[in-house]
Amino acid sequence: MTWFTFTWQNFLFSFLALAFEGLPFVLVGSLISGAIAAFVPSKMITGILPKNGVLATLASGLLGLCFPVCECGIVPVVRRLMNKGLPVSCGVTFMLASPIVNPIVALSTFAAFRGQSPWLNMGTRLVLGYLVAVVAGLAVRQLKPECILRTGAVKLPARKRLAFSISPLPDAAMNGFESTFSQKLVGAIRMACDDFIDTAIYFMIGAAVAATFNTAVDQQIILPLALEPTLSTISMMAIALILTLCSTSDAFIAATFVSFPIFARMAFMVFGPMFDLKLFFLYSVLFKKRFVIGLGIGLFVLIGLICSRFLIYVYAGQGL
Amino acid sequence: MRARVFNFVNGITLIGVGAVLLDFFFTGRLDQYLHPQFRYWTLLAGVIFCVAGVVYAAGKTTSQCCIDGECVHQSANSPVRSLVAFLVLFVPLAAGVALSKDSYDQHAVLNRGFVQDITKLPSRSGSLPAPTPNDQVIPPQALGADMDERASEPLPQDTPSSPPDPNAVAKGGTGQANPAVPSSDDNGSQYLPKAADGNVALEVTDLLYAEAEDSLRKMFTDKTIEVIGQYLPGSDAKQFKLVRMFIVCCAADARPLAVPVEVSGPMTATEMGWVKVVGKPIFTQQGDRAHVVLKADKVESTDPPAEAMLY
Numbered sequence: 001m002t003w004f005t006f007t008w009q010n011f012l013f014s015f016l017a018l019a020f021e022g023l024p025f026v027l028v029g030s031l032i033s034g035a036i037a038a039f040v041p042s043k044m045i046t047g048i049l050p051k052n053g054v055l056a057t058l059a060s061g062l063l064g065l066c067f068p069v070c071e072c073g074i075v076p077v078v079r080r081l082m083n084k085g086l087p088v089s090c091g092v093t094f095m096l097a098s099p100i101v102n103p104i105v106a107l108s109t110f111a112a113f114r115g116q117s118p119w120l121n122m123g124t125r126l127v128l129g130y131l132v133a134v135v136a137g138l139a140v141r142q143l144k145p146e147c148i149l150r151t152g153a154v155k156l157p158a159r160k161r162l163a164f165s166i167s168p169l170p171d172a173a174m175n176g177f178e179s180t181f182s183q184k185l186v187g188a189i190r191m192a193c194d195d196f197i198d199t200a201i202y203f204m205i206g207a208a209v210a211a212t213f214n215t216a217v218d219q220q221i222i223l224p225l226a227l228e229p230t231l232s233t234i235s236m237m238a239i240a241l242i243l244t245l246c247s248t249s250d251a252f253i254a255a256t257f258v259s260f261p262i263f264a265r266m267a268f269m270v271f272g273p274m275f276d277l278k279l280f281f282l283y284s285v286l287f288k289k290r291f292v293i294g295l296g297i298g299l300f301v302l303i304g305l306i307c308s309r310f311l312i313y314v315y316a317g318q319g320l
Numbered sequence: 321m322r323a324r325v326f327n328f329v330n331g332i333t334l335i336g337v338g339a340v341l342l343d344f345f346f347t348g349r350l351d352q353y354l355h356p357q358f359r360y361w362t363l364l365a366g367v368i369f370c371v372a373g374v375v376y377a378a379g380k381t382t383s384q385c386c387i388d389g390e391c392v393h394q395s396a397n398s399p400v401r402s403l404v405a406f407l408v409l410f411v412p413l414a415a416g417v418a419l420s421k422d423s424y425d426q427h428a429v430l431n432r433g434f435v436q437d438i439t440k441l442p443s444r445s446g447s448l449p450a451p452t453p454n455d456q457v458i459p460p461q462a463l464g465a466d467m468d469e470r471a472s473e474p475l476p477q478d479t480p481s482s483p484p485d486p487n488a489v490a491k492g493g494t495g496q497a498n499p500a501v502p503s504s505d506d507n508g509s510q511y512l513p514k515a516a517d518g519n520v521a522l523e524v525t526d527l528l529y530a531e532a533e534d535s536l537r538k539m540f541t542d543k544t545i546e547v548i549g550q551y552l553p554g555s556d557a558k559q560f561k562l563v564r565m566f567i568v569c570c571a572a573d574a575r576p577l578a579v580p581v582e583v584s585g586p587m588t589a590t591e592m593g594w595v596k597v598v599g600k601p602i603f604t605q606q607g608d609r610a611h612v613v614l615k616a617d618k619v620e621s622t623d624p625p626a627e628a629m630l631y
Contacts, residue, residue: 005427005431007425007427007428008419009420009423009424010425010427010428012415012416012419012420012421013353013420013422013423013428014428014571014572015412015416016344016413016416016571017353017354017571017572018570018572019413020344020350020353020354020358020570021353021354021358021569021570021572023337023341023362023365024358024361024362024364025361027365027369031368186375186379189372189375189376190375190376190379192372193331193334193372193375193376194330196334196372197330197333197334197401197405197409200409201404201405201408201409204408204409204412205408208412210572211572214572215427215428215431216427217431218430218431219431219432219433220431220433223433243572243573244572245569245573246569252568253568253573
């Protein structure tokens with residue numbers, strides 16, 4: 001048997017399964033985005049965050065606790081929040097942290113690791129996800145937004161906002177829409193539809209790539225790598241990149257990779273919700289390709305190092 | 321006028337996506353793709369797509385689509401965007417309605433590799449009680465009860481809310497707290513689900529579970545059982561694998577479970593076609609693990625079960 005065997009039957013089955021599972025969540029994210037655009041004033045967005053940029057970045061990593069959005073739906077929400085005045089560093093932190101640091105993922109991780117130190121694994125995942133997202137957000141603070149954001153993806157007209165300080169946009173006049181509730185509602189639906197179209201195109205491309213890897217590539221070729229700490233961590237992150245699982249359920253998959261050490265599976269659970277094949281295309285809605293690639297490589301290296309060089313000793317100390 | 325046309329195309333795209341989701345849901349095909357907990361999300365999304373598509377297509381066209389006058393959509397009124405959306409969002413889904421066979425072929429199964437230890441699968445790990453020498457409690461999941469409630473009801477002692485029978489000792493005289501719990505002699509075989517022809521009806525998962533659970537091995541040994549699964553040819557004509565797919569969320573994460581089957585003579589079946597195997601399970605100890613082989617007396621083609629996937 002060769003390492004690559006493509007058939008349309010397998011591709012269609014896997015592709016449709018990903019689409020049926022993911023599209024409702026992209027829709028939810030788009031609806032939230034439309035509602036934010038129509039009903040939430042810019043001052044409210046910026047008002048809930050500390051004025052200090054670093055503190056705001058730290059706080060953004062926790063927004064998912066009260067605002068749980070999975071990775072499929074996060075991009076339109078972040079784009080809308082940025083357009084309402086959320087600094088780019090906070091947006092990136094929220095985008096990376098929210099699929100992990102939220103109550104649904106906490107519960108699913110706990111459930112998936114029943115009998116395998118559930119409290120430790122759930123806590124480690126949330127803390128590590130938060131820390132990595134904050135580090136990425138703080139790194140983004142050092143970059144100019146025009147180097148990061150795709151042209152036209154977010155309007156950042158004010159010089160002050162370009163410098164990442166917290167200041168809301170003035171709410172613009174309703175453009176072609178009256179301000180009654182029903183007309184705002186119609187406007188929210190129309191904007192949600194446009195957000196959905198923008199995002200779902202990339203989601204479908206990502207799902208197609210993932211379905212090809214999922215079904216055509218012999219996944220046994222990765223398993224011999226499980227024996228060495230660094231290689232096992234890299235392998236698990238590579239599997240997460242290819243499988244493009246939803247963060248609400250990927251812990252159940254990670255728990256089954258029992259031949260891999262727990263720190264490698266943790267790398268899978270932290271890296272996967274932050275970056276995979278589908279997210280590569282989704283992030284491209286908002287960010288320049290060069291930044292997306294750099295973000296992916298940075299996350300891969302950072303999470304890989306933390307898990308294979310630090311977490312390995314934490315788990316060893318716990319006898320795992 | 322042109323903006324109006326492409327507004328309409330976007331609306332049609334959304335309605336089309338919604339229609340495909342609803343079609344898969346109401347025809348039952350969605351059951352092959354998603355875990356039950358996700359199916360109603362798909363139904364809800366299908367309805368919302370249709371409603372939103374109508375609102376979008378019927379809405380008035382403005383120079384900018386966004387309500388706050390700061391449109392962030394790439395080329396919102398571009399014909400290219402509308403056509404790409406139609407081609408990328410709707411066409412593949414519509415093609416799936418016509419072309420998808422709603423299952424994997426053997427290449428996907430072989431590429432994924434078989435699950436080696438079923439007790440590590442989600443929903444099964446942690447549900448298995450610690451084995452004890454006199455343990456007679458059959459995990460409901462081990463008998464496919466999570467698939468079909470009629471297949472295996474949990475024994476009364478599994479139900480904490482059931483008050484203990486104060487006369488149990490006096491009636492039974494065996495010291496057991498609950499007379500419904502089978503004695504150590506009968507191996508609880510009366511609780512095994514039966515097929516119409518009297519054979520014990522098991523799932524592939526039950527046999528794999530028995531590899532890790534001594535009480536189940538005792539219960540299944542020497543019983544004539546029948547198991548339904550998909551046929552995957554073996555290295556020679558006298559053996560094959562009986563396969564079921566286990567999913568956590570959707571078919572994209574499906575992992576194959578398989579029981580090796582030995583037949584006495586050559587047989588014919590289509591690759592990944594559904595077959596019913598009647599025979600006896602043989603458990604052999606290899607190191608610290610037991611392994612099961614199903615010695616088949618009869619193998620025949622059958623219809624797929626209502627739920628082709630296991631959860």
